[in-house]
Amino acid sequence: MARRRAVSILILFGLFASVLFSTHFKLLSLPFFWDEAGQFIPQAHDLFSRGELIPTSTMPNSHPPGLALLLAGVWTVFGYSIPLTRGLMLLMAAGFLTASFLLAVELLRGAKGAPAFLAAAMLLANPLVFTQSMMAQLDLPSALFSTVLLLAYVTRMEKLAVVAAVLSVLFKETSIGIPLALAFFAWREGRWQFALQLAIAPMVVVGNWVVFVAIQTGQLFGDGVYRQYNLFYPLHPVRLGYALFRRVSYLVVENFHVIPAGILVWQWRRIGFDPLWRAPATAVTVHLVLVSVTGGAVLERYLLPVLPVLYAGFAAGFSTLKTGWRNLALGLSCAGLAAMLFVNPPWPFALENNLAMVDLVEIERNAAGFIESELSSMRVTTAWPLSDALRRPYLGFVDKPIRNVRTVEEFSLERLKGLNWERGDVLILYSRAWDPQGSLSRWPWVRDLMRRFFMKPDEAVLADMAAVPELKPLVGFEQRGLWVEILMVP
16 A cells, blocks of 8 residues: 555656656756855855855855755766756655645545645646746745645654654755644644654754854854844834735735635635644744745745645635536636746736746846857946856856956946946946836835835936946847846946
């Protein structure tokens, strides 16, 4: 019986892996994007090339070294390459989808039809899952092991649950809310030894890492700016309220979630949720709150551990409908999710949430190639993370490092006007956020709020550069509303 189940799980994993590799095949060589290029790949590369567990080529921080250890280990065996890295992440994504499906099977026992397949279909169609599946970031591996933890908990596989809890926080420390919440339920059920193991083991991992980083760097969490931005900055009432609003909006409204969420609320009494749901639902709610009160960047990828339980809940709502209505609701939901992979919303959003990340990477690669072939001897000014991409060929943008790169924190007009511009200097100006014409963020009162409470300056566009007369437009690249402009002092 156990062998047959293992074979079934392997077949399921293979099916998910086949879908992921077939849909991501053309993106396997895509250069690294934003936090990949600016943080996670350099951290892993420092470990791979110099044996540094605390990175020196990028900012040290409190994130445990799970991803760096994994990538450096694989690169040591097979050699460094971007396709290998993306392929490895796709395999982890297949594991995430497999664990999510198995969790849905357990939570939806007794529901009509085969609702676990409905949950899997929505996860596969989700644009955030699509992009994160290939990205070398912390959240999908952490979501994989958090989901395995939830699955092990509801199936009472205690040893696996403890191992999964440790692995989840080894990739990202904010995953600790899930094992702590489950430990509380285990304690209430009288499983005291299991509860202690589930709570203490991940806390020891995170605590030891934080102490190690503090000793090695002389800074709690590795960097004072990082500590301020991720621990204290989010606690302002306006910023905290905004973070919670964004979380709820993403989970129940955006990406056409309003359809399954509406059905879930409408059919709540008919569903009759089993008590088995209480621990997983509470655990992911704790995670949602934890990632809202910590972390200055309000990124949707932090919610990946919530999606398996949420989509199982959506599937439970669908299962109460008649076949025709169920198929219609599922079709509309999946079509809406898939459409948002290509369609950008009419407001600013994290570009990594859909294929906008590919658009920006491709035009940045074009700009970097132009600089390398035509202007490599000039001093180049640009903002992070493109500045790092020009210096480090292993990120996939250039073949040889651009030596003379000057980094600016942002493209505010005041900052650019205050720089010393000399003959031959080059500026690479690029869109660092999605900000279409008519966007809510362009309203004057919204801009004032962003400056006051979020300390976000107005970033310059090409039309603003008349205020820096030394710089003249040279060449530009544009793709689906995102752009890069190269300017030069003649």
